[in-house]
Amino acid sequence: MLxxxxxxxxxxxxxxxxxxxxxxxxxxxxxxxxxxQFPWEILKVLAEADLCGLYIPEEYGGFGQSxxxxxxxxxxxxxxxxxxxxxxxxxxLGSTPILIFGTEEQKRKxxxxxxxxxxxxxxxxxxxxxxxxxxxxxxxxxxxxDYYILNGTKQWITNGGEAEIYSVIAMTDxxxxxxxxxxxIIEKGTPGFDFGKKEKKMGIRCSATRELVxxxxxxxxxxxxxxxxxxxxxxxKTLDLTRPxxxxxxxxIAQGALDEAIKYAKERVQFGxxxxxxxxxxxxxxxxxxxxxxxxxxxxxxxxxxxxxxKDYTKEASMAKxxxxxxxxxxxxxxxxxxxxxxxxxxxxxxxxxxDAKITQIYEGxxxxxxxxxxLSLIKESARK
Amino acid sequence: MDIIVCIKQVPDxxxxxxxxxxxxxxxxxxxxxxxxxxxxxxxxxxxxREKHGGKVTVITMGPPQAKEALKQAxxxxxxxxALVSDKAFAGSDTWATSYTLAQTIKKIGRFDIIFCGKQAIxxxxxxxxxxxxxxxxxxxxxxxxxVELQGDKIKVERLLEEANEVVEVPLPCMxxxxxxxxxxxxxSLKGMMKAKKTEIKxxxxxxxxxxxxxxxxxxxxxxxxxxxxxxxxxxxxxLCGSTEEMVSSLISRLKERKTI
Numbered sequence: 001m002l003x004x005x006x007x008x009x010x011x012x013x014x015x016x017x018x019x020x021x022x023x024x025x026x027x028x029x030x031x032x033x034x035x036x037q038f039p040w041e042i043l044k045v046l047a048e049a050d051l052c053g054l055y056i057p058e059e060y061g062g063f064g065q066s067x068x069x070x071x072x073x074x075x076x077x078x079x080x081x082x083x084x085x086x087x088x089x090x091x092x093l094g095s096t097p098i099l100i101f102g103t104e105e106q107k108r109k110x111x112x113x114x115x116x117x118x119x120x121x122x123x124x125x126x127x128x129x130x131x132x133x134x135x136x137x138x139x140x141x142x143x144x145x146d147y148y149i150l151n152g153t154k155q156w157i158t159n160g161g162e163a164e165i166y167s168v169i170a171m172t173d174x175x176x177x178x179x180x181x182x183x184x185i186i187e188k189g190t191p192g193f194d195f196g197k198k199e200k201k202m203g204i205r206c207s208a209t210r211e212l213v214x215x216x217x218x219x220x221x222x223x224x225x226x227x228x229x230x231x232x233x234x235x236x237k238t239l240d241l242t243r244p245x246x247x248x249x250x251x252x253i254a255q256g257a258l259d260e261a262i263k264y265a266k267e268r269v270q271f272g273x274x275x276x277x278x279x280x281x282x283x284x285x286x287x288x289x290x291x292x293x294x295x296x297x298x299x300x301x302x303x304x305x306x307x308x309x310x311k312d313y314t315k316e317a318s319m320a321k322x323x324x325x326x327x328x329x330x331x332x333x334x335x336x337x338x339x340x341x342x343x344x345x346x347x348x349x350x351x352x353x354x355x356d357a358k359i360t361q362i363y364e365g366x367x368x369x370x371x372x373x374x375x376l377s378l379i380k381e382s383a384r385k
Numbered sequence: 386m387d388i389i390v391c392i393k394q395v396p397d398x399x400x401x402x403x404x405x406x407x408x409x410x411x412x413x414x415x416x417x418x419x420x421x422x423x424x425x426x427x428x429x430x431x432x433x434r435e436k437h438g439g440k441v442t443v444i445t446m447g448p449p450q451a452k453e454a455l456k457q458a459x460x461x462x463x464x465x466x467a468l469v470s471d472k473a474f475a476g477s478d479t480w481a482t483s484y485t486l487a488q489t490i491k492k493i494g495r496f497d498i499i500f501c502g503k504q505a506i507x508x509x510x511x512x513x514x515x516x517x518x519x520x521x522x523x524x525x526x527x528x529x530x531x532v533e534l535q536g537d538k539i540k541v542e543r544l545l546e547e548a549n550e551v552v553e554v555p556l557p558c559m560x561x562x563x564x565x566x567x568x569x570x571x572x573s574l575k576g577m578m579k580a581k582k583t584e585i586k587x588x589x590x591x592x593x594x595x596x597x598x599x600x601x602x603x604x605x606x607x608x609x610x611x612x613x614x615x616x617x618x619x620x621x622x623x624l625c626g627s628t629e630e631m632v633s634s635l636i637s638r639l640k641e642r643k644t645i
Contacts, residue, residue, distance in 0.1 A: 012577050020571050050574035063574060 002293060004300050010072055013054065017073045020045055021080035029081040032206035033352050036198075038162055039084050039206050046088065047117020055092050056099065060111035065099075067241065068303040071248035075296075078252030079259070082356030083206035085249045087120075090158035090207070092245060093364070094121030096238045097167040097183055101226040106185060110165055122163035124154040124212050125235050132369050134169075134235065135178055139214060141170040146221050148172065148184070150214040153196065158363075160210030161195040164188045167238075168212065169231045181231025185223045192217030203355030236314075239364055241306065243317040247299040247324035250360040254292045254328040257335035257353045261285060264339050264348075275338075284338055288331045295324040315377035318370040325360035325367060332357040386439030386534075388430040389493065390463070390500045391486050391517065392423035394447050394454040395507045403614050410507070419454045422502025424461075424569035425562045429532060430500050431462045432567065437534055440464045442493060446474060446485050452585045459580035460572035466583075467493070471590040476602030479508075483516025485600055488593040490521065498539065499559040503528055511561070518559035525559045526552055530566050 006014075024045050032039055046052055055070040056062025063069065070092060078085030095114045098106055098121075113119040130136035139152025150170055157166075166186045173180035186193055196211025225234050262285060265276035275281050302320045306313055332354035336343035343350045361367045396415040404411050419427075430441045443458040445451050446469040455466040469489045477485065490496060499521075501514030511527070518525035530549065531542035543550045544563045572580075590600055598604060624631040639645045 008581070009578070012581075013574065016572060016574060016577065023571070045571055048573060049571050050576075 002297070004297075006072075010069060013051070013069050014072050014076055016049055017051060017076040018079075020049060020051075021077050021084075025077065025080045025084050029084070029206075030346070030349065030352070032081070032083065034205075034346075036200070036205045038208050039081075039087055040162075042084055043087065043117060043120070052088075052091070052117035053111075053115025055096070056111055056115040060099075060107055061113075061115035062111070063115075065307075066303075067244055067306045068300060071244055071299055071303045074245050075248040075252035075255070075299075078249040078356075079256040080252075081206070082249060082253045082353065082360075083204040085252055086158060086204050086359075087207045089242070089245045089249055090122060091120045091163065093238065093242045094123040094159065094163060094165065094167050096241055097123070097225050097234050098165075098185060100237055100241065101183065101230070101234050102185075105222075106225070110185065114165065119165055120159050120163040121165040121167065122157055122159035123238065124157050124160075124166050124168040126155050126157070127153065128155050132366055134232065137169065137171050137181060139168075139170040140174070141172045141182060141184065141219070143172065144218075147218045148182075148221065148224075150184070150186075150192070150217040150219060152214055154212035154214075156199060156209050157212050158207055158209055160208060160212055161198065162208045166193075166212065167225065167234075168214075169235050170214075172228050172231075176229065178232045179229050181235075182228045183225035183231045183234035184219050185225060186217070186219055190217055190219065202358060203352065204359055205355075240314050240317050243321040243364060244299050244303045244306070246360055246364045247295065247302075247317075247320040250321075250324035250328035250357065251292060251296045251299055253353055253357050253360065254288070254295070254324075254331035257328075257332040257350050257357075258285070258288050258292060260348070260350050260353070261288065261335040261338045264342065268339075268342075281338060284334050288334050291323075291327040292331060295320075295327040299324055315374050315381075318365070318373040318377075321360075321364065322367050322370040322374070325357075328357035328360050329354075386433060386437045386497050387495045388433060388439060388441045388498045388500060389490055389496045390423070390426050390430045390441060390443045390458070391514070392427065392443055392445045392454060392458065392502070393420045393505045393507075393513075394418070394445060394451040395420045395505055403612055405614065417450065417453065419457055420502050420505045420507075422504060422506070422562065422564060424502075425564050425566050426500035426502050427458055427461055427463065428567045428569040429529075429560075429562055430498070431570070433498070433532070433534060434464075439497075442466065442496075444469060444486065444489055444493070446470070446477070446482060446489070449587075455585050456580040456583065457572065459583055460576035461570060462573070462576055466585060468585050468587045469593060470587050471595075471600075473590040473595070473597060473601045476605060477600065478605035478607035479510050479512035479516055480606055481600050481604035483513045484520055484604060485590075485593065485595055486513065487517045487520030488595050489588055490517065492588065492593045497556045499523075499557070501559065501561045503561045503563050514559060514561040521557075521559070523557050523559055524554040525561075526554060527561045529560045529562045532560065532562075532566070 053062030057065045074085050074089045098110050141148040141150045168184050168186050169181050171180050172182040192215050194213045196213050199209040266274050268275045299320045302316045335350045336354050342348050394417045397418040402411045434441050441463045442465040443463040444467045504511035515525050526541045528543045529541045530544040533540045537556050540553045624634050
């Protein structure tokens with residue numbers, strides 16, 4: 001990997017997370033995947049190592065609000081297990097709305113426990129009929145005095161059921177369309193708030209994905225994030241900020257697959273020599289490595305720009321997520337190909353990496369939506385000239 | 386509760402290679418780590434501190450680069466560390482090493498428990514811990530797998546080959562621990578930041594009032610006559626087939642080799 005001019009603390013974070021990933025995650029990743037078992041043990045280790053608050057300011061118990069630090073940690077975890085990587089990252093997704101739009105009181109109430117790793121957060125936007133088109137939301141929040149009554153179902157919510165704190169988008173005024181959505185903080189255990197079945201997934205199988213079910217769930221108006229009607233802005237700003245994290249997850253998955261492919265190609269002897277000495281294989285590895293480094297460079301650049309105070313980074317955040325996730329799918333597929341029959345077997349880790357990679361092209365905005373976003377930004381930029 | 390943990394920095398491999406010409410360990414290119422059993426010792430000390438309060442001081446005797454091991458101990462959560470380092474200590478065997486560490490512990494002063502790993506993975510002697518206890522004239526319990534503090538006494542379960550043995554001793558005492566006692570924690574980020582900033586204090590031979598006749602090569606009765614790599618064992622052979630087939634095949638092979 002290129003020297004990206006990291007600060008010493010970033011190098012330290014990488015080494016620490018790498019150590020945890022190799023020592024604590026690698027030995028259990030296949031089993032967690034097979035049993036679809038939530039990685040609580042690993043989250044505990046991450047919490048004890050002070051790694052749950054990398055993106056949270058120190059005044060709220062974190063390590064200092066760095067998207068780059070968070071990306072590095074997500075990358076190194078995902079390099080070993082994409083499922084553990086997303087579980088770690090989804091808590092940031094769920095708590096970012098509180099960080100950006102929460103009142104001082106809300107931040108003081110929720111962030112320290114999240115930073116300490118005592119509680120997980122989750123983000124509830126997607127519904128059965130509202131995926132890429134978030135304006136189709138059907139979950140409603142009807143005002144009733146100082147409270148709102150929520151009804152509806154959120155679908156495919158990462159960390160659903162395991163998390164304690166949920167940032168949920170619901171329609172407070174359907175007539176207003178996009179301006180009629182509102183974001184709420186809802187705690188697990190609130191009456192009327194329940195969970196649907198745990199989904200069975202293709203990849204990232206140790207992560208928990210559930211429905212959030214609201215049936216006359218009464219939430220106090222103090223739980224609103226930002227103002228009534230700001231729900232979509234909360235969602236969009238949050239996703240802008242967390243997209244580099246998905247990019248980092250994808251870079252990690254890809255790097256993990258490249259690591260395995262190289263290791264295998266050096267050991268595997270065919271035609272009397274290790275297959276890494278065959279040019280066809282070298283070219284495959286070269287393409288994989290090149291794409292990974294390009295993706296990583298963009299992810300880090302966007303993360304650094306955000307940390308340095310960039311205001312408008314929607315386009316670049318989308319680009320980072322797009323290139324990294326397409327790279328993850330490409331690289332993991334090639335890794336399986338290089339390893340041939342071994343790669344296809346569940347005894348070896350790359351088939352899991354290929355399954356894990358696919359979701360990075362889908363969640364937090366499909367790659368088609370990312371391209372829309374980038375296209376829209378290009379049009380806006382050209383109009384300004 | 387004042388706890389002292391004695392650790393050793395060792396090469397990170399269980400397969401230490403030996404230079405056949407000089408009969409010394411090849412250390413080039415081998416990264417150094419805290420002796421794994423010593424990590425268990427640190428962990429146990431930290432757990433006792435978390436339960437009963439107090440202070441954990443980690444010490445090591447070694448060259449200046451052993452500071453890295455002490456920094457890792459801080460990152461894990463040690464309150465204080467000290468390096469005992471002096472050219473005069475070169476060539477120390479377990480006798481001189483345990484003397485030097487005991488002198489250092491006397492210098493530090495207060496302690497209730499001393500923890501050591503059961504042995505180092507490079508020398509494999511398992512003598513330094515017990516040696517320290519003897520120099521300090523305190524009880525020692527080796528191979529601890531479970532530790533329970535009961536007032537001014539400590540109840541310890543020892544992991545032996547055939548059975549576990551439970552013993553009780555008054556404090557202060559010295560314990561060596563086996564790896565089954567716990568799982569050492571991973572360093573924390575805040576600990577690592579603290580370690581980075583910490584200036585490691587170093588004691589010289591004079592600082593710990595070490596008798597020159599008891600330290601280093603002079604103080605070491607052990608003489609290494611020869612170090613060598615034993616010839617590799619030949620590979621085994623697995624016999625297949627039914628029991629009768631395997632037995633007859635085995636007997637014919639043994640006869641072939643004139644073993645029977």
